[in-house]
Each structure stands twice: as C-alpha cells, then as structure tokens.
Amino acid sequence: MKKLTQAEEQIMQVLWALEKGGFLKDILENLQDQKAHHNTIATLLKILVEKGFVGIQNPNRNNFYYPIVTKEAYSEQRIAGITENYFEGSYSNVISFLVDKKQMSIQDLELLLKQLKKKSND
Numbered sequence: 001m002k003k004l005t006q007a008e009e010q011i012m013q014v015l016w017a018l019e020k021g022g023f024l025k026d027i028l029e030n031l032q033d034q035k036a037h038h039n040t041i042a043t044l045l046k047i048l049v050e051k052g053f054v055g056i057q058n059p060n061r062n063n064f065y066y067p068i069v070t071k072e073a074y075s076e077q078r079i080a081g082i083t084e085n086y087f088e089g090s091y092s093n094v095i096s097f098l099v100d101k102k103q104m105s106i107q108d109l110e111l112l113l114k115q116l117k118k119k120s121n122d
Contacts, residue, residue, distance in 0.1 A: 001069065001077050002051050011044055012053060012067065012074070021055075021066025 004012060014030045015021055022030075028041055045065055048054040053074075057064040087093035095112075098104035 001074070003078070003081075004048075004051075004053070004074070007044055008048055008051075008053070011041065011048060012069075012071075015054065015065060015067040016071040021064060023062055023064055027065065 010031060010033070011027060014027050017030065018026060024038070024042060024045070027045070028036060028038065031041070045054060045056075045063075049056050049065075053067065053069045055066050055068045057066070083089060083091055083094055087097065095104065095109075099109070
C-alpha cells in the first residue's frame, strides 16, 4: 500500500468520516481547508482512485467517491512502517519513546496492560 501525501490524507479523512462516501461537493464542505479549490480536490480524488484508495460510481453523471482502503488498514500499515523505520521494528521502543517524551501517561500504560491481558485471555 502506498503512502498518502498530506493533501491526499486530508481527503481520505473526510471520506472515512462520511463512511459511505460522498460527492465532490460533500468532500469540499467537510474539508478543514475551506479555501480548497474544486479542481484541485477533483485532481486529488482522481489520483486516489488511481492509487486504489478510492472507488468511484457515476450516478446521474455526478461522480460519487467512496473509500476502498479503511482507516484501520491504512493506520495499521503506517504504524508498522514507522515502527520498522524508526524503532528497529520494536513496539516496546515506540512505547519507551512516548514515555520519554511524556506523551504517554501511567494511566495510558495501565490501560494498554489491561487490553493486553484481555486479548491474551480471549
């Protein structure tokens, strides 16, 4: 799976939020950058279709765009890539980094431990 550019990821965030997808006008209305130009977003959607992230339906000649790649699948791939490229493939190194940078609290760690225990009992 290819990595998305920042602009492509913003469009995917909108499509994921819309869940079933939307028309170009829906995407424009939901973008954080309200100054985004219609043609720019249409071009980015075309690229996302070519990359296999977005599907397109053409009811009544208006293109309807919908996500093919789920947010979960893309997130999993990105986290695995970051872990491999920056933390020698070790998730414990990721956690240690977050703790060192004070971006993870004791409560967060306790929650993770509970989740791990629950998963191992399932």
